[in-house]
Amino acid sequence: MGYHLDFGKVLQGEYLDLILQGIQTTMVLFVLSWIFGLVLAIILTVVRAVKFRPTQLLVAAFVEYHRNVPMLIQLFVWYFGFAVVLPDAVNEYLNDIGAEIGYAIVALALNKAAYMSEDFRSGMRSIHPAQMEAARSIGLTYLGAMRWVILPQAWRLALPALLGQTLILFKGTSLAAGIGVAELSYQARYIEEQSFRIFEAYGIATAIYMLISFAIMWLSAVLSDRFRLRVK
Amino acid sequence: MIEFQGVSKWFGPLKVIKEISATVDKGTTIVLCGPSGSGKSTLVRTVNRLESIQEGTITVGGMDINAKSVNVNTLRTGIGFIFQQFNLFPHLTVIDNVMLPLRRIHKQSRKEALPAALLMLERVGLADKANSLPADISGGQSQRVAIARSLILKPEVLILDEPTSALDPEMVSEVLKLLRQLSGEGITMMCVTHEMGFAREVADRIWFLKNGALTFDAKPELFFSSGTHPDVRGFLSSIQKNH
Amino acid sequence: MLEIIREYGLMLLIGEYPHGKLGGLALTLIISIVSLAVTFPCAILIALARTGQSRPLKAIASGFVHSVRAIPLLMLIFWAYFALPMAIGFPIDATYTLIIAIVVYQAAYLGEIIAAGIQGLPNGQVEAAKALGLGYVPTTFRVILPQAIFNVIPGIVNQLTTIIKESSLGSIIAVSELSYVMLQVNSNEVTKPLQIFGILAATYFILCFALSQATNWLERRIANRRTGRVLVEVIA
Numbered sequence: 001m002g003y004h005l006d007f008g009k010v011l012q013g014e015y016l017d018l019i020l021q022g023i024q025t026t027m028v029l030f031v032l033s034w035i036f037g038l039v040l041a042i043i044l045t046v047v048r049a050v051k052f053r054p055t056q057l058l059v060a061a062f063v064e065y066h067r068n069v070p071m072l073i074q075l076f077v078w079y080f081g082f083a084v085v086l087p088d089a090v091n092e093y094l095n096d097i098g099a100e101i102g103y104a105i106v107a108l109a110l111n112k113a114a115y116m117s118e119d120f121r122s123g124m125r126s127i128h129p130a131q132m133e134a135a136r137s138i139g140l141t142y143l144g145a146m147r148w149v150i151l152p153q154a155w156r157l158a159l160p161a162l163l164g165q166t167l168i169l170f171k172g173t174s175l176a177a178g179i180g181v182a183e184l185s186y187q188a189r190y191i192e193e194q195s196f197r198i199f200e201a202y203g204i205a206t207a208i209y210m211l212i213s214f215a216i217m218w219l220s221a222v223l224s225d226r227f228r229l230r231v232k
Numbered sequence: 233m234i235e236f237q238g239v240s241k242w243f244g245p246l247k248v249i250k251e252i253s254a255t256v257d258k259g260t261t262i263v264l265c266g267p268s269g270s271g272k273s274t275l276v277r278t279v280n281r282l283e284s285i286q287e288g289t290i291t292v293g294g295m296d297i298n299a300k301s302v303n304v305n306t307l308r309t310g311i312g313f314i315f316q317q318f319n320l321f322p323h324l325t326v327i328d329n330v331m332l333p334l335r336r337i338h339k340q341s342r343k344e345a346l347p348a349a350l351l352m353l354e355r356v357g358l359a360d361k362a363n364s365l366p367a368d369i370s371g372g373q374s375q376r377v378a379i380a381r382s383l384i385l386k387p388e389v390l391i392l393d394e395p396t397s398a399l400d401p402e403m404v405s406e407v408l409k410l411l412r413q414l415s416g417e418g419i420t421m422m423c424v425t426h427e428m429g430f431a432r433e434v435a436d437r438i439w440f441l442k443n444g445a446l447t448f449d450a451k452p453e454l455f456f457s458s459g460t461h462p463d464v465r466g467f468l469s470s471i472q473k474n475h
Numbered sequence: 476m477l478e479i480i481r482e483y484g485l486m487l488l489i490g491e492y493p494h495g496k497l498g499g500l501a502l503t504l505i506i507s508i509v510s511l512a513v514t515f516p517c518a519i520l521i522a523l524a525r526t527g528q529s530r531p532l533k534a535i536a537s538g539f540v541h542s543v544r545a546i547p548l549l550m551l552i553f554w555a556y557f558a559l560p561m562a563i564g565f566p567i568d569a570t571y572t573l574i575i576a577i578v579v580y581q582a583a584y585l586g587e588i589i590a591a592g593i594q595g596l597p598n599g600q601v602e603a604a605k606a607l608g609l610g611y612v613p614t615t616f617r618v619i620l621p622q623a624i625f626n627v628i629p630g631i632v633n634q635l636t637t638i639i640k641e642s643s644l645g646s647i648i649a650v651s652e653l654s655y656v657m658l659q660v661n662s663n664e665v666t667k668p669l670q671i672f673g674i675l676a677a678t679y680f681i682l683c684f685a686l687s688q689a690t691n692w693l694e695r696r697i698a699n700r701r702t703g704r705v706l707v708e709v710i711a
Contacts, residue, residue, distance in 0.1 A: 064680075067683075068684045069680050072647075072654065073643055080669075080671075080672055082669075084666070084669055131321065133282060136305075136308065137280060137282065137382075138309070138332065138381070141305050144337075148332065148336050153321070153322065174548075178646075202558055205550060214545055230368075231367065
């Protein structure tokens with residue numbers, strides 16, 4: 001075989017720049033979708049907790065859509081589908097400023113919000129109803145019991161699942177390549193096409209993904225352990 | 233102190249409390265017993281409004297607890313309630329469990345609440361467990377912490393719903409010992425329990441419930457005598473067989 | 476919307492077949508089921524290594540699981556599609572490279588599910604088997620695995636849902652499964668993306684929602700069976 005690995009070829013000049021830009025875009029996608037997703041998840045959880053049938057059904061439909069349609073298709077719906085409902089002028093403007101990344105952040109955040117709100121909900125449900133009863137028996141109001149007894153347990157119970165979603169989101173940012181967002185895997189593909197250095201291009205991208213994933217996994221293990229709720 | 237007047241309660245079509253009228257005098261200890269499903273737990277749960285009633289009135293300290301003007305949270309701060317399953321809050325340490333009512337209801341700072349909470353823990357003999365988590369202490373210790381937590385706001389009434397039923401046999405006595413001590417200190421107590429030795433020794437009156445009705449209300453001497461109610465006799469011999 | 480279904484419905488279901496290769500929903504289902512079928516034995520091996528006594532095997536399995544979990548599926552697909560043919564020296568059909576990538580990826584996840592099933596069994600099961608004088612192989616294959624796998628059937632069905640969704644990544648390497656077909660339709664009919672991707676999303680939704688309902692139903696049944704609640708229901 002005439003193939004010699006040479007990482008130097010890819011880790012220099014223009015290619016190195018592209019990789020660094022890719023990492024940056026990946027991190028922007030990851031961090032912004034995570035924040036928006038978490039905030040929306042909390043809102044959804046609260047809305048669903050209010051006993052009003054129509055809004056509860058709406059949230060349930062939102063969650064089921066995002067859980068049962070592939071992430072990539074959710075990106076397509078936003079990227080291809082949403083553009084047609086906007087006026088042409090807006091589209092042109094969006095394309096100029098790089099609309100793909102905006103669509104990607106919206107799609108990823110909505111998807112994560114659906115999953116995270118389910119995690120919160122199952123965290124709440126795994127608290128024994130007697131905890132609420134005991135809190136009320138002490139004389140706490142409903143909101144007081146929620147604030148001081150139920151929610152502090154709920155987020156601890158949901159934490160491992162939320163951290164799992166965080167890792168899935170990080171890896172999921174790669175799908176934004178499917179709508180042309182120049183994140184890390186998109187850049188790897190581009191460099192491979194330009195340089196024909198298949199193993200180097202994918203090797204470096206894979207190594208970077210692994211490095212950040214391992215960091216997330218390590219942090220998840222530390223946090224899960226630190227905030228674990230032990231119930232007899 | 234506590235008065236039931238013609239109290240009835242239904243779960244759907246099922247009448248689970250049947251026209252109960254009785255009085256608990258201030259500073260006395262009442263033990264409630266009876267076969268399972270007799271309504272004794274439901275009855276004590278009506279006193280702090282964990283269960284609603286459909287007929288009759290319940291007054292605590294002369295106040296109709298179901299009156300519109302009564303704030304249920306204020307009512308509950310005056311009535312300590314102990315559950316079979318302790319229901320300590322697992323995310324809080326022992327001392328934080330005991331301080332919670334002071335901090336979140338009386339809005340005291342941690343610093344203000346700490347001395348009283350420590351004193352209360354000492355009283356139940358668990359000052360050394362202050363910084364343990366509920367998962368790390370025994371069932372008997374958990375129940376004593378729960379009692380400390382319920383007493384921290386100095387309620388006049390303490391209600392206990394089978395406080396020793398979830399405990400291993402060797403831990404029952406430490407909880408009963410504490411209850412005996414409390415009963416001597418003038419708090420008004422209503423205790424659902426099958427510990428007949430405890431009832432004989434500590435109760436001022438024993439209430440026997442069957443099918444939701446209060447069938448017998450007597451002093452321990454009469455309750456355990458040969459002149460007792462025939463249903464009580466049957467009940468006593470059945471629980472002796474199980475012990 | 477109806478127009479699009481009338482015109483492209485058959486394509487959505489079977490792609491260019493019979494004039495060209497089988498594609499569309501049919502290919503999505505074939506890819507998913509084949510992937511799960513191939514993943515299954517691999518996952519069992521990983522689960523056995525993860526829960527077994529051999530330290531080196533444990534370390535290898537754990538290293539594999541953690542590494543795969545750290546890599547996006549898309550990266551594995553790129554490796555399988557672009558690098559693998561280079562490495563072995565002859566081309567592979569894109570459909571196979573997609574299946575290979577999914578199998579590697581899912582082996583790690585399904586392996587963990589089955590391992591959890593094994594660890595969830597009461598200790599007494601192994602002890603009872605040992606007490607009967609059974610060796611490792613019969614204990615594993617006659618006592619442990621049948622129970623562990625039965626208990627994680629909902630998890631396995633759930634992974635099938637995940638695989639169906641993941642197979643949509645085939646569209647990025649031109650595997651003519653459901654998503655790719657609809658991307659083609661979209662480039663023919665440039666003015667109706669919302670309808671086209673709406674239909675695509677709805678197709679996945681119906682399929683995956685039905686499967687996840689089935690998962691929930693299985694979960695309840697199996698939980699009931701484990702706790703013996705079925706018996707109570709029958710008596711009551």
